Amino acid sequence: MKVLLVCHRFPYPPRDGSRVRAFHMIKHLAREHTVTVAAPTRSAEEADAGRDLAQHCHRILTDRISTTAGAVRMVSRLPTFTPSSMGYFYSPKLAAQVREAVAKGQFDAIVVHCSSAAQYVEDAKGLPKLLDFVDMDSQKWLAYARFHSLPKSLGYWFEGRKLQAAEAGLAAKFDCCTCITDAELGTLKSFGVECDTGWFPNGVDLDYFSPGGADYDPDAIVFVGRMDYFPNQEATVEFCRNVLPHVRERRPNIKLTIVGADPSREVRDLSRIPGVSVTGTVPDVRPFVRSAAASLATLTIARGTQNKILESWAMGVPVIASSQAAAGVDATPGEHLVVADDPQDLAEAILRLLNDTDARRRLAEAGRKRVEQRYTWEEAMARFDSLLENAIARHRARIAHG
Numbered sequence: 001m002k003v004l005l006v007c008h009r010f011p012y013p014p015r016d017g018s019r020v021r022a023f024h025m026i027k028h029l030a031r032e033h034t035v036t037v038a039a040p041t042r043s044a045e046e047a048d049a050g051r052d053l054a055q056h057c058h059r060i061l062t063d064r065i066s067t068t069a070g071a072v073r074m075v076s077r078l079p080t081f082t083p084s085s086m087g088y089f090y091s092p093k094l095a096a097q098v099r100e101a102v103a104k105g106q107f108d109a110i111v112v113h114c115s116s117a118a119q120y121v122e123d124a125k126g127l128p129k130l131l132d133f134v135d136m137d138s139q140k141w142l143a144y145a146r147f148h149s150l151p152k153s154l155g156y157w158f159e160g161r162k163l164q165a166a167e168a169g170l171a172a173k174f175d176c177c178t179c180i181t182d183a184e185l186g187t188l189k190s191f192g193v194e195c196d197t198g199w200f201p202n203g204v205d206l207d208y209f210s211p212g213g214a215d216y217d218p219d220a221i222v223f224v225g226r227m228d229y230f231p232n233q234e235a236t237v238e239f240c241r242n243v244l245p246h247v248r249e250r251r252p253n254i255k256l257t258i259v260g261a262d263p264s265r266e267v268r269d270l271s272r273i274p275g276v277s278v279t280g281t282v283p284d285v286r287p288f289v290r291s292a293a294a295s296l297a298t299l300t301i302a303r304g305t306q307n308k309i310l311e312s313w314a315m316g317v318p319v320i321a322s323s324q325a326a327a328g329v330d331a332t333p334g335e336h337l338v339v340a341d342d343p344q345d346l347a348e349a350i351l352r353l354l355n356d357t358d359a360r361r362r363l364a365e366a367g368r369k370r371v372e373q374r375y376t377w378e379e380a381m382a383r384f385d386s387l388l389e390n391a392i393a394r395h396r397a398r399i400a401h402g
Contacts (some may be wrong), residue, residue: 001032001033001034001108001109002033002034002036002106002107002108002109003029003033003034003035003036003107003108003109003110003111004036004038004098004101004102004106004107004109004110004111004121005022005025005026005029005035005036005037005038005057005110005111005112005113006037006038006039006098006110006111006112006113006117006118006120006121007022007037007038007039007113007114007117008039008040008089008113008114008116008117009022009039009040009042009089009114010039010040010041010042010046010047010050010053010062011023011026011037011039011050011053011113012049012050012052012053012056013049013050013052015261016225016226016261016307017202017226017306017307018114020202020307021113021132021134021180021202022039022113022114023053023056024203024377024380024381025111025113025132025381025384026053026056026057027056028377028381028384028385029111030056030057030058034058035056035057035058036057036058036059036060036061036101036106036107037053037057037059037060037061038060038061038062038094038097038098038101038117038120039060039061039062039094039117040062040063040064040065040089040091040094041062041063041064041065042064042065042066042067042070043064044064047062047064050062061094061097061098061101062094063091063093063094063097064091065088065089065090065091070087070088070089071088073087073088073090074087074088078155081162081165082162082166083159083162083163083166084159084162085116085137085141085159085163086115086116086119086163086166088116089116089117089119090119094120095119095120098120098121102121102124102127107127108127108128109127109128109129109130109388109391109392110124110127110128110129110130111129111130111132111388112129112130112131112132112174113132113134114132114133114134114137115131115133115137115163115166115167115170116137118131118170118173118174122170122173122174123173127395128175128391128392128394128395128396129173129174129175129176129391129395130174130175130176130177130178130387130388130391131170131171131174131176131177131178132177132178132179133167133177133178133179133184133188134179134180134184134304135179135180135184135303135304136164136167136179136184136187136188136303137163137167137303138160138161138163138164138166138167139160139164139187139303140160140231140301140303141156141157141159141160141163142156142157142160142161142164143301143303144156144160144230144301145157145160147230147234147300147301164191167188167191168191168192168193171188171191171193171195172193172194172195174195174391175195175196175391175392175394175395175398176195176196176197176198176387176388176390176391176394177193177195177196177197178197178198178199178200178384178387179197179199179304180199180200180201180202180304180305180328181199181201181304181305181328182199183327183328184199184303184304185197185198185199196390196391196394198383198386198387198390199383200380200381200383200384200387201305201374201375201379201380201383202305202307202310202375202380203310203375203376203377203378203379203380203381204307204310204311204313204314204371204375204376204377205314205377206314206371206372206376208286209286209311209314209315210314210315210316211290211315211316211364211368212286212287212290212291212315212316214290214291216290216291216292216293216317217255217291217292217293218293218354218357219251219253219254219255219293219354220255220256220257220291220292220293221254221255221256221257221292221293221294221295221296221320221350222256222257222258222259222288222289222292222294222295222296222317223235223236223239223256223257223258223259223260223295223296223297223298223308224259224260224285224288224289224295224308224311224312225259225260225308226260226261226262227258227260227261227262227263227264227267227278227280228261228262228263228264230301231299231300231301231302232260232299233263233264233266233267234299234300234301235296235298235299235300235301235322236258236267236270237266237267237270238298238300239256239296239298239346240256240270240273240276242343243298243343243346243347243350244256244273244275244276246343246344246347246348247347247350247351248275250351251351251354253275254275254354255275255276255277256275256276256277257276257277257279257288257292258270258276258277258278258279259279259282259285259288259289260279260280260281261280261281262280262281263278263280285311286315289311289312289315289317290315290316290317292317293317293318293353293354293360294317294318294319294320294350294353294354294360295308295309295312295317295318295319295320296319296320296321297309297312297319297320297321297322297325297326298320298321298322298325298346299321299322299324299325300322300324300341301324302322302324302325302327302328303328304328305328305329306321306325306328306329309321309325309326309328309329309337310329310371310375312367313336313337313367313368313370313371313375314367314368314371315368316364316365316367316368317364317367318337318338318353318360318363318364318367319337319338319363319367320337320338320339320340320346320349320350320353321337321338321339322339322340322341323339323341324341326339329370330370330374331370335366336363336366336367336370337363337367338353338363
């Protein structure tokens with residue numbers, strides 16, 4: 001089968017959540033099918049880094065979207081009912097490449113990763129199509145509105161409402177729509193969509209993200225994630241402002257390392273706090289996580305599954321998470337991870353864990369076992385296969401019945 005897989009971001013190298021899932025879908029499909037990947041790039045550096053994707057697929061369709069062009073398209077859609085965020089991911093040249101390839105009958109099925117990429121193929125006819133929403137992005141924008149004051153809050157709210165309407169409209173144009181968790185799928189269904197739906201989880205490369213075996217620093221905690229992403233920015237700033245001082249009162253040698261690409265100025269400024277380090281881009285996050293006593297996932301805005309939780313589990317490092325972040329994984333608080341939201345409760349949870357080596361070991365072992373049982377890519381892709389087969393069958397049945 002010849003498959004076109006369309007992504008909103010170039011899916012290589014798979015170093016963050018927006019790329020990992022797409023890359024594993026490509027890698028899996030390419031084992032038995034001929035896969036063409038269509039995705040924009042943002043810079044010459046990104047295009048150069050992504051050249052190795054050719055080893056994992058048959059063909060790549062791409063075009064660079066400059067920062068200026070993306071911004072202009074976003075702004076031009078502000079007064080319209082089309083989501084501005086979709087303008088950021090749109091390339092007319094890439095759209096033309098996709099239309100031409102589809103028109104020439106080069107594919108037997110289309111898979112889309114994230115709603116922002118659906119605009120490239122939403123009107124393609126005659127082919128089975130699966131749209132993997134992953135998270136319902138509209139709900140993130142609506143959440144952002146609650147964390148900002150006017151006029152930004154109104155802008156985020158309007159974008160969220162526009163995107164929610166777009167998500168419902170897009171679902172009607174695909175044979176099957178999927179999400180990353182059952183909870184996200186519930187949100188999609190609440191929009192009143194009538195297409196076939198399902199969900200499949202993310203996985204973890206258990207060989208790559210394995211326990212290191214070296215000693216950890218009992219005074220070290222770590223937060224990993226792209227630091228140009230607002231939920232990660234908000235989480236780290238609030239942690240340093242409201243939680244870290246409580247921890248330092250009783251554990252003065254505590255060290256927090258914030259690991260992730262493109263930190264904002266506000267995040268970079270956190271490094272002025274004694275004991276706080278902000279790394280920016282690193283070639284490998286594993287040494288930072290493995291050397292820590294605990295990994296933080298203390299987000300107050302969290303949709304879907306936090307890969308930082310799965311990867312920390314896989315490396316045998318206990319996770320301390322907010323209830324929002326913990327909701328995206330199949331876990332029991334107190335058994336697989338520690339859950340707390342109130343700043344004082346978070347501080348107490350961290351101190352208890354750092355002071356109790358037996359509890360840390362139990363959580364580390366339980367986390368590793370949980371990803372081995374529930375979050376392998378083999379299991380995730382088996383569920384993806386079933387959903388894609390359903391989309392193809394649904395399309396054929398509709399064609400047969402006119």
